[in-house]
Amino acid sequence: MAFDGITVAAVVQELEHTLVGGRISKIAQPENDELLLTIKGNEGQKRLYISASASLPLIYLTNENKPSPMTAPGFCMLLRKHIGGGRITAVSQPSLERIIHLDIEHLDEMGDLCRKKLIIEIMGKHSNIIFCDLNGRIIDSIKHVSAQMSSVREVLPGRDYFIPDTMSKKNPMTATQEEFISAILAKPMTISKAIYSSMTGISPVIAEEICYLAGVDSSMTAHDLSEDVLTHLYRQFTYYMEDVRQGNFHPTIYYNGNAPKEFSALPVTHFNEYTKKEFFSISEVLYTYYSTRNTLTRIHQKSADLRHVVQTALERNRKKYDLQSKQLKGTEKRDKYKVYGELINTYGYNLEPGSKELTALNYYTNEEITIPLDPTQTPGENAQRYFAKYNKQKRTFEALTELIQETADDIQYLESISNALDIALNEADLAQIKEELMQSGYIRRKHTKKKVKLTSKPMHYISSDGYDMYVGKNNLQNEELTFSFANGNDWWFHAKGAPGSHVIVKSGGDELPDRTFEEAGRLAAYYSKNRGADKVEIDYIQKKHVKKPNGAKPGFVVYYTNYSLVIDSDISNIKNVQD
Structure with a gap:
């Protein structure tokens, strides 16, 4: 999800409510392109994290601190000199740009009241934090942009600050119907x-x-749409923008499994899957989304070897x-060879020496069949040859049937480990999966004195009715939950015919409500390979x-008798307890 103008509008609303009137007590620069402002206001102390990183520009309120370098960078020292102890008087967003203005008033060395602006631009690789005076002249910036680096705008001390209009986009907050329709008609694209290439701040x-x-x-x-449909589209556009104008934000993260897929400041109804x-x-939302994404990315990287x-x-x-199945298919005609041998023994006594075939009545089917013969062998030898073929294929069939079942069990087991890797949330989960792979012989155990603690x-x-529900993250936990933790009258859930977690509901001897059965079923569906299915x-x-x-x-x-239910895998309304 792009950090678009609507997200910035939601951030501005939150900062207005939280920071205006607060005083900047600390200014830190943890990284070359990051600021961390500590602000004391009516609601207590708040920290504002600002990143102008080219790969991940961000701004949000946080409770977390970050270590700073022993010697503060020049930009940080400049801010401390000018706005340390300053008061935030306003937070604003020009148009629906990905830009935030922090208006700050402070006292200079002479004790006179001065006003400055801290401008945060959240614009991908062009992101920057720019410090200006009240007249819009740049005092300094966290990134200097010279004329050699950009022909559009220099960001250097002494230059005038302005927003470059390189895309000639319309302001979605003020665009008229005529402007909206003419703008999208002018674009020969979907x-x-x-819409997003014509309107500022729309992702x-x-x-x-x-x-x-x-x-x-x-x-x-x-151009494929009628005038009425274009008018209807504009009206829907204005309804959506009205929520932005009124500040009716609903910060939401959309998850695909455990992974946060998208975030938005307003509902995104087409994300129904x-x-x-x-x-x-x-x-x-921003802190959770990016920290979770970073955690999952790190866990995915650490799980690459597994x-x-x-x-x-x-x-x-x-x-x-596949090879065993093909070999098994080759044994399907084994019974035919047994019948051939029996029929040769029954009717072969009147065969002429050197006969190449025997035509006889198959008394199993009452049909006449022709049996190929080796003319160099006697009828008895031909019969024994067919019996030998039958016995060989019978032994092959019995051995392959057992081997195929073992291979199928191994595949099922490995798929369950693959599912466990998909739902692993931290390094402790990976350590337990690695231990399981070592116990199963897929990884050689290293003989070290230090024992890994699981x-x-x-x-x-x-559940909504107050019953505890437990979900195993891997096979070792599934085993522990089912055969050590659960009592006989507790309920056990699992996705039918798919790798997944064991879900245990502690009944306490009660008869469980239907709603608890449904919620436990959703957990079993969500933590299986069938997650996401309707x-x-x-x-x-x-x-x-x-x-x-x-x-x-493991x-x-x-189990031989069970109940079944068909359910979706939406667990968003089930309370998760962080033990």
Whole structure:
């Protein structure tokens, strides 16, 4: 999701409410392109994190501090000199640009009241933090941009500050119907692209949402639409912008599994395939979204070796399964050879020496068949040859049937580990999965004196009716939950025919309400390979009926009578307890 003008508008609203009137007590520059301002106001102490990073520009309120370098950079020292102890008087956003102005008043060395502006530009690789006087003259910036670096605008001390208008976009807050329609008609491209390339601060996701709300196919061009449809599209656009104007923000993160897929300051209804979670503030959304994305990215990178081990083993076993299946198919005609041998023994006594075939009545089917013969062998030898073929293929069939089942079990087991890697949330989860792979022989255990302590725990949820629900993150936890933690009358849930977590509901001897069964089923669906499907079939049964076969791999169970339900995998309304 782009850090678009609507997100910036939500940030400005929050900063206006929280920071205006507050005094800047500390100014730090943790990184070359970052500022951390500590502001004391009526609501206590707040920290404003600002990043002008080319790869990840951000601004949000946070409670977290960051270590600063021993010697403060020049830009930080300049800000401390001018606005240290200064009071924030206003927070604003020009048009719907990705720009925030912090108006600050302070006392100079003579004790006179002065006013300055701190301008934060959230513009991808062009992001910057610019410090200006009241007349718009640049005092300094966290990044200097010379004429050699940009022909559009210099950002250097002494230059006048201005917003470069390189795209000639319209202000969506003031655009008239005529301006809106003529702007998108002038763009020979899809409607959604025409909207976000014509209007300031509109991201591709928001452009898609406006088309979706208007019931317009976003892949069409504006010239494909009638005048009435274009008018309807403009009205929907103005309704959406009215929420921005009124500040009716609903900060939300949309999740695809455990991973945050998108975030938005306003509802994005066409994200109906994702699980959504609403937050109190846009700062909370930005912090959660990017910290979770960073964590998941780090965990995914750290799990790369484990994924490689599992994927390699899966590919090997799938190839083995295909080869064994082909070999098994070659034994399908084994019974035919047995019948051939029996018929030769029955009717072969009157065969002429050197006969190449025997035509006889098959008394199993009452049909006449022709049996090929080796003319160099006697009827008895021909019969024995067919019996030998039958016995060989029978032995092959029996051996392959057992081997195929073992290979299928290995594939199922490896897919369950792959699912565990998908839902791993931290390094402790990965350590437990690695331990499982070592126990199963897929990774060679290194003989070291230092023993890795396993601290990963199952996930804990509470149903709407107050019942504790536990979800295993991997096979070792599934095993522990089902056979050590759960009591006989607790309920066990699992996605039918798919790798996934064991879900245990502690019944306490009660008869569970239907709503709790449904919520436990959703957890089982969500933490399985079928996550995201509209309908997932779930098996559930009391734990006392779940058994583990002798010698079975961790997490493998059998049960012979069970209940079933079909449910979606939306767990957004189920309370997650962070133990």
